[in-house]
Amino acid sequence: MQESQILFALKKYFGYSQFRFHQEEAVQRCLTAQNSLVVMPTGGGKSLCYQLPAVLLEGMTLVVSPLIALMRDQVTSLTNNGIPAAALNSECTPEEEDRIRQAASTGALKLLYVSPERAVSGAFCDWVSQQKLALVAIDEAHCVSIWGNDFRPEYARLADLLSRLPQIPVIALTATADEATRREIVDKLQLPDCQTMVSSFERPNLHLEAFPALQRMQAIERYLRRNPDQAGIIYCLSRKSTEETARKLQQKGFRARHYHARMDPEDRREVQAQFQQDQVDIICATIAFGMGIDKPNIRFVIHYNMPKNLESYYQEIGRAGRDGEPAEALLFAGYNDVRTYLDFIERSEGSEVYRQVQREKLFRMWEFTQTQSCRTNAILAYFGEHRVTGCGHCDICLDPPQGFDGTVVAQKALSACYRLGQNVGTNTLIDVLRGTLSPEVLAGQMQDIKTFGAGSDIGWKHWQSYLGQLVNQGLLCIDYHRQSRLSLTSLSAEVLKGQRQVQLCEPRDPKAQRKVLKDPGDQNTDYDQALYDLLAALRRELCEEAGSVPAYTIFSNASLQEMARRKPTSLVLFGDISGVGARKLEKFGDRFVQKISEYQSQNALESL
Numbered sequence: 001m002q003e004s005q006i007l008f009a010l011k012k013y014f015g016y017s018q019f020r021f022h023q024e025e026a027v028q029r030c031l032t033a034q035n036s037l038v039v040m041p042t043g044g045g046k047s048l049c050y051q052l053p054a055v056l057l058e059g060m061t062l063v064v065s066p067l068i069a070l071m072r073d074q075v076t077s078l079t080n081n082g083i084p085a086a087a088l089n090s091e092c093t094p095e096e097e098d099r100i101r102q103a104a105s106t107g108a109l110k111l112l113y114v115s116p117e118r119a120v121s122g123a124f125c126d127w128v129s130q131q132k133l134a135l136v137a138i139d140e141a142h143c144v145s146i147w148g149n150d151f152r153p154e155y156a157r158l159a160d161l162l163s164r165l166p167q168i169p170v171i172a173l174t175a176t177a178d179e180a181t182r183r184e185i186v187d188k189l190q191l192p193d194c195q196t197m198v199s200s201f202e203r204p205n206l207h208l209e210a211f212p213a214l215q216r217m218q219a220i221e222r223y224l225r226r227n228p229d230q231a232g233i234i235y236c237l238s239r240k241s242t243e244e245t246a247r248k249l250q251q252k253g254f255r256a257r258h259y260h261a262r263m264d265p266e267d268r269r270e271v272q273a274q275f276q277q278d279q280v281d282i283i284c285a286t287i288a289f290g291m292g293i294d295k296p297n298i299r300f301v302i303h304y305n306m307p308k309n310l311e312s313y314y315q316e317i318g319r320a321g322r323d324g325e326p327a328e329a330l331l332f333a334g335y336n337d338v339r340t341y342l343d344f345i346e347r348s349e350g351s352e353v354y355r356q357v358q359r360e361k362l363f364r365m366w367e368f369t370q371t372q373s374c375r376t377n378a379i380l381a382y383f384g385e386h387r388v389t390g391c392g393h394c395d396i397c398l399d400p401p402q403g404f405d406g407t408v409v410a411q412k413a414l415s416a417c418y419r420l421g422q423n424v425g426t427n428t429l430i431d432v433l434r435g436t437l438s439p440e441v442l443a444g445q446m447q448d449i450k451t452f453g454a455g456s457d458i459g460w461k462h463w464q465s466y467l468g469q470l471v472n473q474g475l476l477c478i479d480y481h482r483q484s485r486l487s488l489t490s491l492s493a494e495v496l497k498g499q500r501q502v503q504l505c506e507p508r509d510p511k512a513q514r515k516v517l518k519d520p521g522d523q524n525t526d527y528d529q530a531l532y533d534l535l536a537a538l539r540r541e542l543c544e545e546a547g548s549v550p551a552y553t554i555f556s557n558a559s560l561q562e563m564a565r566r567k568p569t570s571l572v573l574f575g576d577i578s579g580v581g582a583r584k585l586e587k588f589g590d591r592f593v594q595k596i597s598e599y600q601s602q603n604a605l606e607s608l
């Protein structure tokens, strides 16, 4: 197929004039009946990789997807784009199912979504192998992996289905980065000559920021007041704190609810549905809340507690900004979290080797919270992607830390640690440095050592930050096998003898007004806000008319912004907007163009 034909269909059906990275290659492979594995971060544009071939190829594309809510929204989006699609899952009535199968058999469907349970059932395999298929797409393909958090036994059996469809190309898609999982997908699904395409795991629309775990509720409330009516998730470590946090937010007038695995299944479904339909803005949840949620317009993910490792962290923040619009990931981390996880690990089943791995991962997570260099790069490095230039959308890049010569500060801390026999933890060491007569200090008669009160000019939180930095620089060591007491390292002596300088950074002020978010591509800042608001209101009307469908199935925010910038007053000009395909032009064009024209003439009148 010619490139011009493909680009024509891209604009006609999806309203886009360009491919994103790797999309074109993935589409080409589907069109030439070759197998592929597409690894792209959330929001990267995986769906298009099979939806565009589905439109171009003869026959029907079967899409295996574990997320019912996502299936439903995808079907709505496709239908709005004039692409006939349907979904078979546990929510279908027998009559609906008959109707869908009927439509499929007559060739009236371009895409059929099925749940994995359905896809591996004998009756379905028999039926589908008799249909005229063009392509099989397997979404969330990492669910075949028994090591991940999302393992689904049915996924492991998908190879049976595929073996019944030998000539049909397969495209597997996932947002899971690591090499082992990728290999497992290709192995388990038995995909011959499969090419893997891996995009960068950077999420340019995600702003990353970390704070010490101090006055978290106040900080969260401040954030929520500055960003009203936005959808977001607050992850907490315990069931109890999900309930408490939700209750506190409700008392302050926010639309918040809690969610955890111990809740009644009926209640859990209700909370999910309310969130999905924008009736609740904030979900305070344990990590049980994740799979099954597919809400593209989640604007923030807040970690009330630190996650147990970077994999979990990246997966959890990945739920924000799926629509590609700016979103925020705010992380609160305190050393108490580390202690809690260490306890979990200690009490967990599993070999000592396994536990050691969990501990290592935990410490990498802690280091990440304390880092003074680009956070995105730290994550990318963890997943094996190395680069030097900063991302420009994390707290460190936007507001680089101020360094100073901290040699004397470090000497005081190391010396006190030494004089205390390397036998105290962070809190007691700070008490001694600050000259506080705390019960521990008195019990150990620590007020008698020479460095008692030597750092009384430095505040508690500052000391906490400095000690963390000394640990990260390898000058102090947290001894996890001795109740997290601090000890000196091989480098400490040089500092104490004045042979080594130490750079420290001022701790970051959690109350500081954060920098304005950088827009992806920076092209979206100059639109007419008043017009945008009018168009967003029109979009809401259209959503209601269509039976409360999600806003993005009509037009994305990015499309509305472009409309509010270019102000198209004719259908031809409107058709040029990114995200406006032929069907949406026909269906919604008139009303949007009318709204824009009214706005323009109103403005013209007022300026007379």
Ligand code: ADP
Pocket: 016, 017, 018, 019, 020, 023, 040, 041, 042, 043, 044, 045, 046, 047, 048, 322, 323, 324, 556, 578
């Ligand atoms: P993923 O499944 O990888 O998380 P999606 O397929 O949902 O991501 O795509 C994320 C967003 O990017 C959607 O709003 C989609 O319409 C948009 N998108 C995808 N491809 C393009 C493109 N080529 N140009 C502009 N926007 C695109």
Ligand code: ZN
Pocket: 373, 374, 375, 376, 377, 390, 391, 392, 393, 394, 395, 396, 397, 398
């Ligand atoms: Zn950065």
